[in-house]
Amino acid sequence: MTGKEILHKMKEKVLGPSDSDSGKGKSKMKKHITHGFHLVKGRSGHAMEDYVVAQFKQVDNNELGLFAIFDGHSGQSVPDYLRTHLFDNILKEPNFWTEPADAVKRAYSITDSTILDKSGELGRGGSTAVTAILINCQKLVVANIGDSRAVLCQNGQAKQLSVDHEPSVESEDIKNRGGFVSNFPGDVPRVDGQLAVSRAFGDKSLKVHLSSEPHVIVELIGDDAEFVILASDGLWKVMTNQEAVDAIRDVKDARSAAKILTEEARNRKSSDDISCVVVKFQ
Template sequence: MAAREILHKMKEKVGLRSSEPDSGKGKSKMSRRVTHGYHLVKGRSYHAMEDFVVAEFKQVDSNELGLFAIFDGHAGHNVPNYLRSHLFENILKEPDFWKDPENAVRRAYSVTDSSILEKSGELGRGGSTAVTAILMNCQKLVIANIGDSRAVLCKKGLAKQLSEDHEPHTESEDIKNRGGFVSKFPGDVPRVDGRLAVSRAFGDKSLKKHLSSEPHVTVELVQDDVEFLILASDGLWKVMSNQEAVNTIKDIKDARASAKRLTEEALNRKSTDDISCIVVKFQ
């Protein structure tokens, strides 16, 4: 193992992230057509990189699962790092995962959030958004999210959003009913209690009474017209529409090159946030 790789592993062990771009790729053993690639770029903020990803194919008995996720942390990297290590593990522990994956994912999100809150002394006051995709035997996608990271599917060249952006101004009544408020002060972005720019998140113990951790969950069959899936943090979606993202990579065959191209385009469009992107190619 090269010295650079050893240093990277040591940083990961203690929760530190390099400011250098992080890339990777993989492919399904069940279908040679299905591949994935990811690319992360740190934003211009002074804090360390707070985005974490999961991108892997996993054999479970005679089944194959593609596990893909982006965790976009705020006020620290501990919560997204915890999610990277535990969320899928908790989902797969649910006894009815194979029969009812939608409800299994909902319960696992709730269990994981409760664990994070219980460990707040260790993990700190921060939180994280999440978008997760589980590809079951290359035939079915189970998408879930809380916050503003997003999942977008390309079908016959057209973008289809599979997740739901959870923003304070769209859920202001729910926040008020929990005793909170939505304010643009300071600045010009609506925030829960003037502090958090998303209405749903893992963690954030000090705001939890006014936040939701209920995920939006959807199931999509992978049919012949499905070309690729994009998962990305809001560092991409702040500067690019769903269709623009699809158009940017529709002619690129390699999944990792596609993910890298999207992060480059977001930087070209002056995105200043951390940018994380996973692309799963089906053709």
């Protein structure tokens, strides 16, 4: 059975209260620009905590591609809240069209403050995030906190657009806030021995030692841009950026590409929830 036949036989499933595991769409402005996504639940005992956004949206005379991965921890409430509110908050910023990077930073901060204020309702869990906004098929605004990652393929070469926020890298900042970084228990550096990322939405009990400031980059989409991958760390723990790019470069269908990446991560024994969005520019 060929790879395409295997993909064709995959059944659609519902993994969460509102997110199916697979989907695709395309731009109305440039129909050759397409997106696809796929989610696979991890082998842990808890419910699926990854959420995605993948859609094109008309705003006045502009088209926006809205893409995101939200990887929750200690519950589903925070990533689900981000899925339904973060992009709305970004687009409400009055300077979004003129200074999109500043608008994204402010919206991230406002959204985090709201999540903390609503901790009685949303719980004390948290979430990483990587978001990408494609403006009129020409400009890509990427932001992230935590270790969900965005990788662009240009002429076959992988270019990481996000920054993995790791406790070991930001240990001095964490110490300056009164926290500490420990590898105990286990062998992964964690903030206060609990959280394996140094920046996140929510996490009220740790927030005084964490940052919610995103890394933001604006990338112009030129003729050399082939596609961009957004994925949770369930993928990046077992695949390098270049391996992920190489695996799907010859796959034309964006949803099939996202499925191939998530299934390859599973084959490589990733036990985490795995979510992936692929946006094809060619």
